[in-house]
Amino acid sequence: MMTLLKYEIYRRWRWLVLRYAALIIIGAILLNRVSSPAYQYEFIGESIGKFALTSLVIFVIIIIEGINMLKEDLFEECGYLTFTIPNKGRTILASKLVLLFFQLSFWTIISIGFGSILFSKLPYREMVQIKTQINFYFYPTLLFILTAFFNFVLMIHFSLTLTRTLLVNKRYSSLLSTGIFFFLVYFIEKVYYGPFLNQIQYISIEIGSRANTTLLSGGYTAVFLNIILTAIFFTATSYLLENKINI
Amino acid sequence: MEQILKATQLSKYFYQKKALDKVDLSIEKGKIYGILGPNGGGKSTFLKIAAGLLKPSQGEITIDNEKPGTYTKSIVSYLPEINYLYKWMKIKDAVNFFKDLYADFNAEKARESLKFMELEEEEKVTTLSKGMMGRLKLTLALSRKSKVYLLDEPLNGIDPISREKIITSILDSYSEEASILISSHLIYYIEKLLDYVFFLSEGRIILSGDAEELRNKRGMSIDKLFQEVF
Amino acid sequence: MMEFNNSIPIYLQIIDSIKQDIVVGKLKAGQKMPSVRELAETLKVNPNTMQRAYQELDREKITFTKRGMGTYLTEEEKTISSLKEEISQKIILDFVEGMNKLGFSNKEMINTLKEYL
Numbered sequence: 001m002m003t004l005l006k007y008e009i010y011r012r013w014r015w016l017v018l019r020y021a022a023l024i025i026i027g028a029i030l031l032n033r034v035s036s037p038a039y040q041y042e043f044i045g046e047s048i049g050k051f052a053l054t055s056l057v058i059f060v061i062i063i064i065e066g067i068n069m070l071k072e073d074l075f076e077e078c079g080y081l082t083f084t085i086p087n088k089g090r091t092i093l094a095s096k097l098v099l100l101f102f103q104l105s106f107w108t109i110i111s112i113g114f115g116s117i118l119f120s121k122l123p124y125r126e127m128v129q130i131k132t133q134i135n136f137y138f139y140p141t142l143l144f145i146l147t148a149f150f151n152f153v154l155m156i157h158f159s160l161t162l163t164r165t166l167l168v169n170k171r172y173s174s175l176l177s178t179g180i181f182f183f184l185v186y187f188i189e190k191v192y193y194g195p196f197l198n199q200i201q202y203i204s205i206e207i208g209s210r211a212n213t214t215l216l217s218g219g220y221t222a223v224f225l226n227i228i229l230t231a232i233f234f235t236a237t238s239y240l241l242e243n244k245i246n247i
Numbered sequence: 248m249e250q251i252l253k254a255t256q257l258s259k260y261f262y263q264k265k266a267l268d269k270v271d272l273s274i275e276k277g278k279i280y281g282i283l284g285p286n287g288g289g290k291s292t293f294l295k296i297a298a299g300l301l302k303p304s305q306g307e308i309t310i311d312n313e314k315p316g317t318y319t320k321s322i323v324s325y326l327p328e329i330n331y332l333y334k335w336m337k338i339k340d341a342v343n344f345f346k347d348l349y350a351d352f353n354a355e356k357a358r359e360s361l362k363f364m365e366l367e368e369e370e371k372v373t374t375l376s377k378g379m380m381g382r383l384k385l386t387l388a389l390s391r392k393s394k395v396y397l398l399d400e401p402l403n404g405i406d407p408i409s410r411e412k413i414i415t416s417i418l419d420s421y422s423e424e425a426s427i428l429i430s431s432h433l434i435y436y437i438e439k440l441l442d443y444v445f446f447l448s449e450g451r452i453i454l455s456g457d458a459e460e461l462r463n464k465r466g467m468s469i470d471k472l473f474q475e476v477f
Numbered sequence: 478m479m480e481f482n483n484s485i486p487i488y489l490q491i492i493d494s495i496k497q498d499i500v501v502g503k504l505k506a507g508q509k510m511p512s513v514r515e516l517a518e519t520l521k522v523n524p525n526t527m528q529r530a531y532q533e534l535d536r537e538k539i540t541f542t543k544r545g546m547g548t549y550l551t552e553e554e555k556t557i558s559s560l561k562e563e564i565s566q567k568i569i570l571d572f573v574e575g576m577n578k579l580g581f582s583n584k585e586m587i588n589t590l591k592e593y594l
Binding site for chain 1: 298317325333348
């Protein structure tokens, strides 16, 4: 697995460096500006906004790259190489997901780091106000979003793999994959999150906490559900790659 | 003789289309086989199943008594017809990748072979001409010390100089411990290399036999025989 | 390099070519022959085909194999001279058959040959 991971990093190391360097540099520039004594408090919000936007762009890049990592191997000629090396399907998939995990972690550390410093520059009154609003849910929500996006990529991997293994069909493959993906999303929402999270919501209301009615209120339970989902899709996709490949 | 690869009633359908239709075929150690036939006759499909890229619809194939999987991939060296190398690679990256991922890859041999094939390690794989790509693919495939070599159309679209080099390399890699299966529709150039031939058309084996015996019995070259059959 | 006529078994052609080389003296009595592998690579033929040719030569006592040392040409003068005989016979046979096909009688054949020489 390490060997494959090494090559996943090696082939795009310039892009990786560039990506995180850009995020750090932009963060540093904004921070520098905010830290100058002449800087007006009113503009801090704008700096936070600029940083958030940069961070978002890089997040999107990470997600798209995560999807393409497997898509390439399934649909392009290089799959002939990837799937004739003597490695298990799960090893091949894991090498890609580990890189995705590293990238999301790295992105989170940098974004939260700069974000919180920028945030601390806000006037005390505003800071407290925002803090009371988000504090309670901040970490579970963040973890939920990260795990949800990780699953998002993995579910697309699964849909693509399913199209390319059991349903060998080149012409309609993207349509088919999209269909499978949306079906999964619908199915999971209804059958998986739904019952669990309704339960949680019910309990939270019972104990009189500040539960809102969104999915996020699931907190760490929702994160846990996501991790189980990851395990399920990882196993299923690995199985298909290992035993049913038809490229 | 020891059988290293054996297909029994092997079939592959793509929806209605039969790419392979009940193919029985076996391969012994230490011999060079030709799987010959027109394009679309099922040659590539057969090799892809043996390489583990396609699953048979019916029937069975075993290599060293195992179905295609991680083990067989470790003893089968497959050269596909297409450009399977990652686009980001330089030639040296490809050599390193093979060295890292195949335990039987001999980097020393690969470097020598690159010299013989007149390929520069710093060159990017995307800039190679078709002949150079063919030479590189062959270098990579033959620098492994595998039990089975599956070479899919190694001479297709290759210039005469590359062709000579490729044929020399194949002969150079021959060992009594290994079997080589070459698919081709350019029979003239490879027929002297072959011990045994299978003619594959529309997914079926329509003729097979020892190359010398076929020449003797029919009084014509395999190439001629091929033209007569198809 | 040797040109093959692929419509005749290749090992037979290799045998003929080696015999010819012996008769004309390109290959010397008692000399060591290249290994199967080497010769297969030079002639660009399948090593098993090459092996078969060597086996056949061994059987005809034109070569002999020293265990672990390789293949050597025979030193028997008799075998070599009979080879010469064999090849010349074959050439004559081809000539006569060819001339017969053209409608030459035996007498005419001799006359043309005399004239030519």
